Amino acid sequence: MERKRILLTIAYDGTEYSGWQKQKNSTVKTVEAEVERACEKLFQTQDIDVIGASRTDAGVHALGQRAVIEVETSIPTEKIPFAIRSFLPEDIVVQKAEDVPDGFHPRYDCVKKTYCYTFYNHSFANPIVRKNTVFVYEILDILSMKEAAKYLEGKKDFKCFCAAGSSVSSTVRTIFDCHVEKEGHFVKIYITGDGFLYNMVRIIAGTLLEVGKGRKKPNQMEYIIKSRNRNLAGMTAPPQGLTLLEICYDFAEKLLDSD
Amino acid sequence: MERKRILLTIAYDGTEYSGWQKQKNSTVKTVEAEVERACEKLFQTQDIDVIGASRTDAGVHALGQRAVIEVETSIPTEKIPFAIRSFLPEDIVVQKAEDVPDGFHPRYDCVKKTYCYTFYNHSFANPIVRKNTVFVYEILDILSMKEAAKYLEGKKDFKCFCAAGSSVSSTVRTIFDCHVEKEGHFVKIYITGDGFLYNMVRIIAGTLLEVGKGRKKPNQMEYIIKSRNRNLAGMTAPPQGLTLLEICYDFAEKLLDSD
Numbered sequence: 355m356e357r358k359r360i361l362l363t364i365a366y367d368g369t370e371y372s373g374w375q376k377q378k379n380s381t382v383k384t385v386e387a388e389v390e391r392a393c394e395k396l397f398q399t400q401d402i403d404v405i406g407a408s409r410t411d412a413g414v415h416a417l418g419q420r421a422v423i424e425v426e427t428s429i430p431t432e433k434i435p436f437a438i439r440s441f442l443p444e445d446i447v448v449q450k451a452e453d454v455p456d457g458f459h460p461r462y463d464c465v466k467k468t469y470c471y472t473f474y475n476h477s478f479a480n481p482i483v484r485k486n487t488v489f490v491y492e493i494l495d496i497l498s499m500k501e502a503a504k505y506l507e508g509k510k511d512f513k514c515f516c517a518a519g520s521s522v523s524s525t526v527r528t529i530f531d532c533h534v535e536k537e538g539h540f541v542k543i544y545i546t547g548d549g550f551l552y553n554m555v556r557i558i559a560g561t562l563l564e565v566g567k568g569r570k571k572p573n574q575m576e577y578i579i580k581s582r583n584r585n586l587a588g589m590t591a592p593p594q595g596l597t598l599l600e601i602c603y604d605f606a607e608k609l610l611d612s613d
Numbered sequence: 614m615e616r617k618r619i620l621l622t623i624a625y626d627g628t629e630y631s632g633w634q635k636q637k638n639s640t641v642k643t644v645e646a647e648v649e650r651a652c653e654k655l656f657q658t659q660d661i662d663v664i665g666a667s668r669t670d671a672g673v674h675a676l677g678q679r680a681v682i683e684v685e686t687s688i689p690t691e692k693i694p695f696a697i698r699s700f701l702p703e704d705i706v707v708q709k710a711e712d713v714p715d716g717f718h719p720r721y722d723c724v725k726k727t728y729c730y731t732f733y734n735h736s737f738a739n740p741i742v743r744k745n746t747v748f749v750y751e752i753l754d755i756l757s758m759k760e761a762a763k764y765l766e767g768k769k770d771f772k773c774f775c776a777a778g779s780s781v782s783s784t785v786r787t788i789f790d791c792h793v794e795k796e797g798h799f800v801k802i803y804i805t806g807d808g809f810l811y812n813m814v815r816i817i818a819g820t821l822l823e824v825g826k827g828r829k830k831p832n833q834m835e836y837i838i839k840s841r842n843r844n845l846a847g848m849t850a851p852p853q854g855l856t857l858l859e860i861c862y863d864f865a866e867k868l869l870d871s872d
Contacts, residue, residue, distance in 0.1 A: 365737065365741070366740055367741045367743070445740045446740060447739075479708075
């Protein structure tokens with residue numbers, strides 16, 4: 355049996371979890387702990403350490419979370435998603451497994467991430483999607499939201515969109531793309547960047563929401579960003595509207611090409 | 614206080630319910646019983662009888678269920694959706710209330726109903742939508758499904774799509790429209806008719822699924838319908854993919870116009 359370093363792609367409904375990251379308080383349910391437990395059962399070892407790419411908050415969902423494990427196993431890597439299924443609850447799905455070289459790190463080697471934040475914008479609430487959207491009954495001005503989103507693109511200091519109390523060495527990040535789409539009654543904010551500050555996407559969603567409601571003008575985004583002042587941005591939008599869509603690696607993309 | 618007959622439009626996530634209809638076994642949770650209880654609290658009476666338009670099955674969802682109540686109240690009808698909110702669980706929403714004349718019946722006066730059945734068609738399951746879609750990993754042939762759907766339109770004997778054991782005087786119904794749409798990874802079957810037999814939409818969804826998988830040809834639909842044989846149609850697709858979208862009344866549509 356060979357020891358392999360394996361990159362997992364994981365989807366989950368975050369509703370029932372206190373976020374991704376395992377916590378010392380073991381009564382708290384986390385996605386990481388569930389994945390670790392499932393791996394330990396599948397590989398019949400007590401010694402699995404799951405290293406996640408992104409620490410999603412309580413209630414936040416993922417379609418493309420990534421995590422690395424190291425394990426000695428004779429199970430072919432591409433079979434792991436099927437083999438692990440029966441050890442996972444129905445709200446967590448391992449979609450893909452691929453070998454990565456020693457030293458590969460899911461967080462440090464990430465080149466870009468994409469999130470999607472979804473509002474349900476209609477005169478009546480929709481209980482069917484209440485756990486993965488946020489209901490807004492005021493008619494949103496989508497054109498203004500689209501215009502405001504463009505101000506976010508580029509390499510900028512995004513301190514205004516960073517939750518208070520976060521300690522990072524730099525609040526400069528690069529946003530490659532930010533755009534707003536209306537799909538039926540759903541208003542979706544897609545945002546791709548090289549990294550995100552704590553609560554950054556949810557604060558951006560809350561700020562674009564104010565633009566959609568006409569309480570802020572699109573061109574105020576420039577001033578808000580330059581101010582580096584959290585108080586000028588909008589509220590932190592609720593977690594259930596947020597989904598981590600994709601995490602990209604130069605390396606993994608090359609692997610995908612050869613699929 | 615005047616006694617009023619009121620038509621409610623109700624949306625619900627059916628996941629936690631044993632269907633719409635109240636059951637004698639009171640330990641079973643039903644949507645009708647929840648709505649009745651909420652009405653009794655709001656109107657402070659023990660005497661509310663909710664008459665629903667459609668008896669959705671366990672796990673089936675609704676965006677446009679309709680139900681009638683009769684009550685003596687000074688609450689203006691249009692305020693009822695807001696007033697009742699705090700008496701309902703978060704998975705049931707009264708979206709609209711409107712006065713209807715004596716003698717109006719939500720089931721007998723219905724002129725058409727629209728359902729939507731949704732498959733999630735991708736190589737990996739999506740846990741976020743697992744309770745309101747049905748996962749299919751084989752790539753579906755949408756063009757064939759669209760073609761097959763057209764055979765359903767018209768006034769026909771749909772006995773082949775009626776669950777065994779159902780006793781109705783006639784199995785003839787008129788389907789005004791049936792079409793299939795692909796929206797991202799979602800494949801949606803929309804169907805509008807003057808009425809539906811027991812499990813009819815779920816059996817149609819199961820049959821169109823077989824067409825999508827290439828196990829049945831679109832033009833076989835004609836033969837299946839003519840056979841009046843339930844065994845020639847596909848399986849009954851699972852309940853969680855089904856949503857009751859809309860119920861129309863000549864009367865209510867006139868009311869809506871004057872909103």
